[in-house]
Amino acid sequence: MNREPAVEFVLQDREEGVELTPSTIGLSRFNEFNQQVQDFLVGSERLKVDDVHLHVSVESGSYKLVVQLPVYEPGYNESALDEFVAAGSKAWADVSDAAGWVRELRGGSVR
Numbered sequence: 001m002n003r004e005p006a007v008e009f010v011l012q013d014r015e016e017g018v019e020l021t022p023s024t025i026g027l028s029r030f031n032e033f034n035q036q037v038q039d040f041l042v043g044s045e046r047l048k049v050d051d052v053h054l055h056v057s058v059e060s061g062s063y064k065l066v067v068q069l070p071v072y073e074p075g076y077n078e079s080a081l082d083e084f085v086a087a088g089s090k091a092w093a094d095v096s097d098a099a100g101w102v103r104e105l106r107g108g109s110v111r
Helices: 027-042 078-091 098-105
Strands: 006-011 055-059 063-068
Touching (some): 027 063
Antiparallel strands (some): 055 063
């Protein structure tokens, strides 16, 4: 079975002598732990969790939250890239050293 990469967040604790599991965790602890996981996942960029399309499952045992990470599959539109390259080639046709011109604009030395 080909599974997407996943990361597991496990809360191992006991309350009043009872191990925390999906069936014994209180609502307050449930919300607190899930919020901590969400804060970790969105990171400092404050991504919207709904925009990331994460799949979450709660598994038995201690309270374990499994987040299936999306597989990064970059792609591009080849015809759009070809059009972009053609337009750029035409626009830069009169510039003998395009890389040198860009370096000079950036404050670097021209070779």
